[in-house]
Amino acid sequence: MLEVRHLVRRFGAVTAVEDMSLTVRRGEVVGFVGANGSGKTTTMRMIMGVLAPHGGEVLWDSRPVDAAVRRRLGYLPEERGLYPKQAVADQLVYLGRLAGSSRSQARQTAARLLEELGIEEYARSPLESLSLGNQQRVQVAAASMSRPVALVLDEPFSGLDPQAVDQMAQMLRRDADRGVPVLFSSHQLDLVERLCDRVVVVDQGRVVAEGTPGQLRGEQDPVVLIRLEGDAGWLRDEPGIEIRDIEGRQAVVRLGSWTTTDLLRAALSRGGVHELRPWQPSLAEIFREVVSDASGTKDG
Structure with a gap:
């Protein structure tokens, strides 16, 4: 179980994350939704140790997350970081070996992921030769190369066509079915509603609503x-x-x-x-309503 407890992060006089708490249980897919600047990416960076929190903690199975645990978390950052001129399969194998797999294990994992994502034909192609959507699929494959114990994905569906969205959604559901907690952010609220077991809505650096889509509807x-x-x-x-x-x-x-x-x-x-x-109401309508209500309460 991945837990975030009372995280705080400031940038100068601006508090980007304020008392952020959420839980992602084993086998659960949780959608992390909010407007641009609401604190989603900053929270994910603190989970992964890219940013140090000014308060609060991140826990894995009730213990503080350390470097050894973070190496076992699959992370898709907002800024993509693969090598554009290197062949797709070569860099996936490289990442797999960094995570501790043997060369043969890494090759098998890379081949499986590329097939699941429908891009096995590009295994020997340099990344820059792929469309932006297919590059995004490779990024998701990279996040899964270590057979992670949890997935933290920042906008994994960005730029994907409907077929790619379905393939990636199936892949994430398979990961969840084998017990992996999955946390992902997205502005595609119809997809969040279809895929997620629970939804966490954030605004101005704090959680303003959470629950299943049905529970969120019931709160209105x-x-x-x-x-x-x-x-x-x-x-x-x-x-x-x-x-x-x-x-x-x-x-x-x-x-x-x-x-x-x-x-x-x-x-x-x-x-x-x-x-x-x-x-x-749709999840998009619920999101607009709870964010509007929360902003009004805070301003008042």
Whole structure:
């Protein structure tokens, strides 16, 4: 189990990470989401020892992470660091040997990873000859060469086409199925929702929400879709109700201080109701809402 407890990191007068705590359990895929500058990359760098924290600690199986443990963590940094003119397979084998594998073991691992990621045909090609998406696949393979006990991946799906996204998602799920904790950041919230067991939402250097996508939805006020016989525009003038989307006779609203019965009663007084049902917000909408609420609370 990988744990982050009360991490703090400052850059001069700016606090980039403030009391950051999160846990990634064995076999769990956790999405780490937040706007640019929210502290995700800084947190990952502290996990890997690239940056020293000004407070807090990083633990592996309840013990402080040291250099020996970090060598066993697979890391994909925000800034890519492979050699552009070297053949793909050669540098993967080199990285595998640095992690302690024999040459034959490293070759086998490299071949397996390249096949899983659909780029085995480029094994002898220099990295710079590959498309940016395929270079990204090689970067992910590099993070997995040591058969890591945990994966910490900063935007691993950046620049990938849909087929590559699916291949990489399958690879991460296989790693999780063999017990590897996986922490990855991404701005692709539909992918996070599909792939992750849990989601950690951060804003201004701290956790503002966490849980399964279903749990995060449950923390919000009920949202419903209503379809009326007449125009739904009157909903805009009702206090205590929030319009999420409205077009013609249909609206999606967050009930706030209202109940479903209140809404139904008000709608029936204005004409017929053709449909009224719970509406499930996407993770992107949940993210915008919790970040907005957290920023308002902090500012206030």
